[in-house]
Amino acid sequence: MGKLILVRHGKSEWNLKNIFTGWTDIDLAAEGIEEAKNAGEILKRNTIEIDICFSSYLKRAIRTAWILLETAEQMHVDTRYHWKLNERHYGDWQGKNKEEVRNSIGEDYFLNVRRGYDTPPPILSKEDERNPKFDPKYSRVNPSVLPLGESLKDTSKRVVNYFFEAIAAQLAKDRTILISAHGNSLRALIAHLEHISTLDIEKVEVNTGVPHLYEFDGNLNILNHHRLK
Numbered sequence: 001m002g003k004l005i006l007v008r009h010g011k012s013e014w015n016l017k018n019i020f021t022g023w024t025d026i027d028l029a030a031e032g033i034e035e036a037k038n039a040g041e042i043l044k045r046n047t048i049e050i051d052i053c054f055s056s057y058l059k060r061a062i063r064t065a066w067i068l069l070e071t072a073e074q075m076h077v078d079t080r081y082h083w084k085l086n087e088r089h090y091g092d093w094q095g096k097n098k099e100e101v102r103n104s105i106g107e108d109y110f111l112n113v114r115r116g117y118d119t120p121p122p123i124l125s126k127e128d129e130r131n132p133k134f135d136p137k138y139s140r141v142n143p144s145v146l147p148l149g150e151s152l153k154d155t156s157k158r159v160v161n162y163f164f165e166a167i168a169a170q171l172a173k174d175r176t177i178l179i180s181a182h183g184n185s186l187r188a189l190i191a192h193l194e195h196i197s198t199l200d201i202e203k204v205e206v207n208t209g210v211p212h213l214y215e216f217d218g219n220l221n222i223l224n225h226h227r228l229k
């Protein structure tokens, strides 16, 4: 049986300050480090042995994976990183306080972008310093595929694409996979895995540091899924 464990990174400094983060590479806050340790304890308690760990390119997810594996005494696990697991790119909202954005544009538009499926945030200009092409981490990625602001639908395309490119075949071989990623990149993947409609995905929230286990048959049908405790 293939097993997939999804975990959203522990709280970052900007989660605590209520600032839109997206691709901004903000590290874990002290509270987030504790959440990652707790997630590792949960894996240990459930005697789950990871075969392959996947993380985004962002340090809050990477550090969560490292701390979790260290706590679970599984630091040897093959860990692979990919930008396609990054958080949704929040365009021009990155670096802005969520309450201030809500007050300036109104509740409806705010919610459509933040939790809806196909409304993107204001897109960055190509010359904006927040364009990922200026970040050395993405120097090997063709700039034309790097986002400047994404709807959840845009995020879903790259996340689901990476799932089939790198992860699905491992699950079909009965491997146990850990993915350390982000609120919206995981919402996109969960919507795909659980066949959640583009309307119902608005209500899905992913909590920080809480591992969620999915078990699959050989045809990648979900047999069951639940939060690990």
Ligand SMILES: O=C(O)[C@@H](CO)OP(=O)(O)O
Pocket: 015, 019, 020, 021, 022, 023, 087, 090, 098, 114, 183, 184
């Ligand atoms: O700031 C972000 O990148 C995300 C996740 O923290 O925010 P939101 O939950 O508002 O989509």
